[in-house]
Amino acid sequence: MLAAYAARISPDSPVDALEVGQRPDPVERENWSVVQVRAASLNHHDLWSLKGVGLREDQLPMILGTDAAGIAPDGSEVIVHGVVGADGHGVGPRERRTLLSEKYDGALAEYVTVPTANLLPKPPELTFAEAACLGTAWLTAYRMLFTVADLKPGQSVLVQGAGGGVATAAIVLGAAAGLEVTATSRSGAKRERALALGARHALEPGARVPARVDAVIESVGQATWSHSVRSVKPGGTIAVCGATSGDAPGAELTRVFFQELTVRGVTMGTREELAALAAFCARSDVRPVIDSTFALADAAAGLARLAEGAQVGKIVIEP
Template identity: 75%
Template sequence: MLAAYVTHFAPDSPLDGLEVGERPEPETPEHWTTVEVKAASLNHHDLWSLRGVGLKEQQLPMILGTDAAGVAPDGSEVIVHGVIGADGHGVGPKEPRTLLSERYPGTLAERVAVPTANLVPKPAELSFEEAACLPTAWLTAYTMLFTQGGLTPGDRVLVQGAGGGLATAAVTLGAAAGLEVWVTSRSAEKRERAVALGAAGAVETGARLPARVDAVLESVGQATWAHSIRSVRPGGSVLVCGATSGDAPPAELTRIFFQELRVQGVTMGSREDLAALARFCARTGVRPVIDAEVPLAKAAAGLARLNEGDQFGKVVVRP
């Protein structure tokens, strides 16, 4: 089958380690299902894998991808939940949690095998391309806002960065749920597009907000950490799901303890949350913002766009 995979690590030029070619068909252990992939989507996790983060040389070649939607052998349309080992289903209770493409081959392929329990029904209202955007960026945004963040209509939230899949998800979901969403970006165009998407306002990266927020969604790290800590109200939360600009500089611990801030890490979310997110989209008409669609054979072009940071929304790959 055709797949996009890591052949070697290239920390400074990640696309150098990418190859698109034939790989063996996936094995399907007991309590697993092989899904015919109709659409997948890209994440920064794929670029980190190409750089060698989270993988070892002996695991190569490794098929990339954590997100997919497709068709199960019984003909049902499904969304793949990419967290393996979270509760033992299909792998045993002692296996540590990983994401697809870390221990098991990922979704940038014509077919992918996952524990059967990891399959969530795809609502008929969502296309395969839209559904494939949900399992990582959109699920993480949903978890940060509602499950871990506990935000409710009328609350104020800051999203650091305006163009990526997580940011566009947080703006769209937050606005639909009645939150006052603020975003930051160095790009005036991306700020304007975020407001058009439903953000209450957008400011340059590091600029002061009109008022402090109840929570910050932080995925940038070093470049925005100090601004995040200074933008949240006393007793508020900073929810962290990544560090694309590197680990944070001084942690602002004095401000954290004095202002009694909560710092919460988030990695994607549960299958139950993914199913709830899919239903939320189906019922409200909310849909993922898709920046570009590329065929699997040209996955490198999609990853290059992600690496350059020019996208606004998700990049979808179609086998």
């Protein structure tokens, strides 16, 4: 089968470590299903893997991709939940949690095999491309907003770094849920796009927010951390899912304890949350924002766009 895979580790030029070519077809195994991939989507996780973060030389070649939607063996349309080992289904109770492409081959291929319990029905209202965008970035944003921060209609949220997959999802989902969303970006075009997607305010990074917010969606790290800590209300929550600009140089602990802030790390979400997210999208006008679509053979071009940070929303790969 055709697949896009990490052929080597390249910390300084990750896209150059990607190859697209033939790989063995998935092997049938008990309690797992082989899914014909109709669409997959890219995440920064793919770039980190190519840099060698979480992926070792002795694991190569490794097919990349954590998110997909496609056709199950019984002919049904499904969404793939990319977390393996969270509850033992298909792997045993003692296996630690991993994402597809960390221990098991991922979804940037014509076929992917996953524990059968990881397959969720794809709502007919969603296209395969839209459904393939839900599994990592959108699921993480959903968990950050509604599980971790426990936000309710009428409350407020600051989304750092508008344009990325998680940030875009948080803007769209937050606006649809009746939150007052403030977004930041260095790019004027991305600030305008954030407003078009439902943000009430769009600011340059570090700019004073109109009013302190109930929660912050933080995926940028070093470049925005101090602003996040200073923008949240006393007793508020900072939900952290990444640090694309590097780790924060100072934790601002004095402000954290004095304002009684909650700082909570978030990695992905559960199958139940993915099912709830898919249902939310199906029953509303909310759809994942798709920046661009590439053929599987052109996966390197999609990853290059992701690496440049030029996208607004998700980049989809179609086998």
